[in-house]
Amino acid sequence: MPQRPVSLHAPKGSVAAATIKEGLDALIAKAQQDSELAVEFPPGVLAEAEEAAASWRDRARDHEDLTAVAFVTLDPESSTDLDQAMHLERTGAGYRVHYAIADVPLFVPLGSALDAEARRRGATVYLPDRRIPLHPPVISEGAASLLPDQEAPAFVWILDLDAKGEVTAVDLRRAIVRSGEKLDYDGVQAQIDAGDPHPMMALLQEIGDLRAALEVERGGASLTVPEQEVEADGEHVRLRWRELHPIEDANAQISLMTGMAAATIMLEGGAGVLRTMPPADATNIARFRRQAEVLGIPWADGLTYGAFLRTLDWRDPAHLALLNQAASLFRGASYAAFTTPEEIPEDHEQAALAAPYAHTTAPLRRLVDRFVLLACLAHVRGEQLPADLREALPLLPELMRESAARGGALERDAVSLVETAALEALVGETFSAAVIERREGKTPTGKDGKKNGTPSQTRVEVQLTDPPVTAWILIDAEVGTVIQVHLDSVDIPGRTARFSAA
Structure with missing residues (x-):
């Protein structure tokens, strides 16, 4: 939760943090009882995590040394579980992206107690005043996190792009990296707006804009709406809108590009797990177009619904209503696992991206990414997937579905709690x-x-x-x-x- 300047008086619409804590404690206790939500880590898992954090170098002797590459991270200011670090450079033909992803598999080997516990949890759950992590903090916020000035193991994607931002070559290596700077969205955007951007962030915005244009060309679609955020204010918290900065969209485009590259590698290799979404039903798109007409929002002929969505501004009440309706076009997301080419589903694209896609850039916070990284590395090296990895792939869709159901329900209840508490004084x-x-x-x-x-x-x-x-x-x-x-x-x-x- 981002920290803000503390005021002497609680602003209107705020609520005592103690009230939120008490309510969340009750929600978590109920969730543990109803859905087997895991909060505390078993002693054996914690002991295994401590050992893994202390001895990771012994298992990383074959990792390449890329500590000379000037990586930086870009996250919310308060984040400590840093999955990604990047180094961007311009080349004669376009761009080169080094994208380091935390090497969680090095800390959480298949078949270990840590692996079993991570499968039980599925993903980190984010609540207004705390988070319930996927892995013990000694790993997720310590040794495996790509914190500044800390050497850490990583899977490093190397992606070459042409002048339009299209990927022309992909490589994947295991390496030791060191991030030199921990950048945050608000600070980076402020520098850009002031005309004095961080050099690498200026390049990130440039590449991000190119990738967004390619997304529109493919027929992809993104919903751009502000986030509802719980803001700390001394001993009180309050709800506020947090509008996404342009640099955040650019950062997301790098992650999406990497996920698309991972999907391509697994499809060509004949084994892996994809993040899928069916295309929006033609009837729903037609209904959405009629809604735009009723609201008096012009939709030019030939403009795809993805390109049209990018023209909407949530500050306009009519646009806000239409964006709310657009959510019906983004339903049915799931995972599809396959261990042979014959098992690849016919509908294996992520329709919102208009391309095959896989989750691979957040292994500290999401279970499936760890397995995607291992599968991609084996394919890139021309190796057979290990038996334990191949056996785990078919289990992942259901594990992720159960995790999303548990965590999503708790997160929605938590937001409802904060909403009603914030309204009490009004x-x-x-x-x-x-x-x-x-x-x-x-x-x-x-x-x-x-x-x-x-x-x-x-x-x-x-x-x-x-x-x-x-x-x-x-x-x-x-x-x-x-x-x-x-x-x-x-x-x-x-x-x-x-x-x-x-």
Whole structure:
């Protein structure tokens, strides 16, 4: 959670951090009981982690020495589990990207207690005042993290790009690296906006822009919406909008490019695990286009829906409503594992990227990336996948699905807790809110198929700007309009807030 300047008085809409902690403790306890969420690491796993952190050099004797390469990291300021470091340079034909990814497999060997525990967890869970890590912190925030001025083992992707940003050559090595600088999004963007960018970050923005243009050319699509963030303010926390900086999108493009390269390597090698998403249904795209027309948002002929999405600005209530509707076009993401070429699914693309894709750049925080790195390395070296790796691949889709269900449910409940707690001091006030969804009331249908009974009321979902929360209200209003709503009551334990039309 990013740290901000501390004020002497709690701002309106803030809530005591102790209240959030108490509520989250209760949510975590319930999640542990209901879904077997793992929080504490078993003593044997912690002991194995300590040993792995202390002795990793003994297992890295064959790693190449790339400590002379001037890597830097780019993350939120408070991050300590740093998966990626980069070195970018211009070449005569285009660009060369060195992209170092934490060598988690060196610390978490297949078949170990650490491996079993990571499979049980699946991914790091991020909550407003804490995180539940995938690996013990001695690994994820210590020896395996690409922290500044610390030598660490890494998988280093070397990608050559042409002048348009297209990848022309890919290599993958295991190496020892050292990051020289820990850069953060806010600081880097401020330097860019002031006209005095960090040299490598100026190059990152340049490459990122080229990759984004290629994404549009392929027919890919990205949803650009602000993040809801919990902000620390002394002993209080509050919700605020955090708009993504352009440099963050550029940074994401480097990760996406690497994931696409990993997918290509595994498809050619005939074994691996992909991140997939089915293409948006033509009916849904047609409906989305009609919604744009109703909201009065021009959609030029020949413009793909991905390119169209990039024209939308969430600050406009009509655009915000349409972006909310666009989420229906990005459904069905899953994983597809295969151990022979014959098992490769016919629909193996990630439709939002309009290309095959794999998760490979966040092994400290996501289970599947560790296996993708190992599979890619074997393919690049022309080796057969080890038996234990080949046996694990088919298990990963279900492990990741279960992990997403557990962690996602807890993260949603945590956000609802903070939302309602932040609203408690605002009961009785009136807010402007944009209508982002409308559900018309329906008359119940009896067993005979005839409609009878009292029809339900039409309701709309609205988005408040400050604090940034959403709510359903029993009222009829057009999507994309701005209405006035009154906060009637708040139930923090129930994580609900009751609004009415003002």
